[in-house]
Amino acid sequence: MDTLDTIPKWLQHTAQRYGTKHIAMRKKHLGIWRSFTWAESFQRVKHLALGLMSLGLERGDKVCIIGDNDPEYFWAQLAIQAAGGVAVGIFTDSAPNEIQYIVHHSDSVMVFAKDQEQCDKLLQIRSQIPAVRGVIYWEEKGLWNYQDPWLSSFAEVVALGRDLDQGEPTRFDQRLAQGRADDLAIFCYTSGTTGLPKGAMISHQNLINGTLLYNEVDRRRDTDEYLSFLPPAWITENVLGLSVHIINGMIVNFPEEPETVQENLREIAPCALLFSSRLWESLVSMVQARIADTSWLNRLLYRLFMPVGYRVADLRFGQGRVPLWWRFLYWLGDLAIFAPLRDKLGLIRVQSAYSAGAALSPDVVRFFRAIGVNIKNLFGSTEAIIHTLHVGSDIKFETVGVPPPGMQIRIAEDGEILVKGPTVFQGYYKNPEATAKALEDGWFHTGDAGYLREDGHLIYLDRVKDLLELATGDKFSPQYIEGRLKFSPYVKDAMAIGGHERAYVTAIINIDFANVGHWAEKQRLAYTTFVDLSQRPEVYDLIRQDVQQVNQTLPPPARVRRFVLLHKEFDPDEGDLTRTRKLRRGVLEERYRALVEAMYNGQSEVCVSAPVKYRDGRTGTIETAVRVCSLEE
């Protein structure tokens, strides 16, 4: 056996190691989890690869796959690679013209399509993809009466391969041995927000290195369970799912249907998973809604023990020591509420719960810590796979973690995060210009802005193009500041201000009337209206603490130096916000020009009279003095 330098070689190696003794995959079918041993899984890949070869697949040929998470998807990808080809994943919800673009651009000669829905899309664009010799489907439902020779079933291709195997038993091994580390393994088409999608070329070495890097910091074992539910066309599933499965022998389970993922999660209770931050957030709201609907006993236990959970989580992440009494209470809470909740969410066995995407709010992080799930952030890209992640217990929710050993992070002059390491991709297919822009001396330009803290953690700010520049030439991210400010329960909305003619950052902040009002009542602070409450010195002190907390996460030039608490709420009815509550920056700067100027010319107070439009259509004006608060450097 020569070196294990390609994914299919690893597959053969792992399959020989485990044979029929170990389960490789499970798929729920007709209500029952059915398992495939490593020997069965490998046999399927081998015959499928030989089938593709007898259909004329040559080394370097590209083949598209469009389908849900199924064993067949993994087998198809591995078979394409074993035959020396490149697998090109396409998202299942792609429209026919998007599929046409990717199939055509990648020069694919065959397409795997899961079912009738995907086959129909391909039949529709057939005349525009003349290079495609055939389509192979794996779910026959509804395709029984399609007589088109362009379509063939998975089983037919496997049968072709079996025949070839009998005729030439060494054919598979010969082709497998031709594989090289720098052969391309997959193309991942990036969902271009601007322009056409680009095909990132990922080599076998990239995938293997990505897995080995991940192994260094968070190794999955061959007894670990995993549920494959992230889109398989996405790089993340290719590494965390497929590659870890092949290299470490982790057991991969496939959901019955895309609609049953939540239910299947609970049944499998995977050891590692990754949700988008939005999904984590929606899980919290789901739990809270369900608790409101449950029996009085459950509600009582929830009300009783959640504060214990929060307290212990805060102690553990604050000082690191939890007194015995609190540990006992937490143990009771775990029996009563936390463990059942984790079970319901499919998190009972989870060791590594990752979040990717936008920053998680501290409330969500605290909720999951309280019930015993420690969410880690993972920051990566299609082009470089993993940039940074939280390792072990070094979890700081405001950062995206540290680079794993072997990856280097550098911040460019303009604040862009650059990444270098063995997982950096090979370029964009047939797009040398974009490749030259993205890759310089092995450094991948992420297009994301951020900075490294002294403790080695990376802070992610925003896309570079969304940064604003100050008169000093420093850059800052208004969205980052606004987002962090809004994490405070007392801040409803905020707008960070800067720009070429301004030397520092300021902010207009909207207090959350309900929460601040509640807080004021507890402080025995009398107030009459929103205007009155917002201008109270005590409220300014309260919000100043929040601003200072956000400032601590920012480099000095990007810190908020002055802010005002607005005497009224931003209101979509007045055009301050869009209907989806996005800031209309231009409108706001114009409307509150006096306030903005006051923050830059040192005034301590501004008299404002603002037009208000009431919901019944009447208009009026209010006059008040708004205070400007300065923060010490």
Added chain:
Amino acid sequence: MTTTLDPTAPPLLRAADLHLHFGGLAALWGVSFDIYPGEILALIGPNGAGKTSALNCLNGFYRPQRGHIYFAKRDLTRLPTHQIPHLGIARTFQNIALYTGMTTLDNLMAARHIHMKQSMLTSALYFGPAHREEIAHRRVVEEIIDFLEMEHIRKVTVGALPYGLRKRVELGRALALEPKLLLLDEPMAGMNVEEKEDMARFILDIHERRGMTILLVEHDMGLVMDIAHRIMVMDFGVKIAEGTPDEIKNDPKVIQAYLGQESR
């Protein structure tokens, strides 16, 4: 579309001269029709034409005062309702009739009881043959769940399901009886376009894969024209036309029944 239709085969079901009165009101007045094995026959007509009454006669819900119904050469006119499914006729209802407190799975399993041979006692003990029988029936039911794409609602109580999905569960329950003849009473009523298309696809798949003969009562003319092999039109308790979709489309009597008297 492939069909297993054979014009020379004897009819699977023959309704001869059905008369059904409610007091002085004639719901059916001398209605005769045949259903041939392997066909999709649609029954259409304006409101109150007697479509559901005809269906109710076929599965013994109503008893016609005159006339006979033969199913596979057997006279079932006077058979009690609960024996009809045993002969191989299953139906769905216009106003869904499911066990709303039970899950989708249990509703479908309940329909399997007519195929169960074990006694109540052995089933309750759930041992040996009863155990094996339960597993075999569960498999049949799971195949239907797969077929109708209901995996995500397998363990959801039917009462909590939206209307379109309940209709699907009801169709699943009718399939669980493994009938030779499937009677569908307005399976697409009240559905949106997407749900209707799904249902039409399921009906075609059932016909194609399970070789079932289907009698379909439906209002949506477009869908009926697309999926039925033959159409029978009723008006005021009388059959006014019968034929292929093309023949029906151009039949002046049908046009008149639907659009009223042509103004001259």
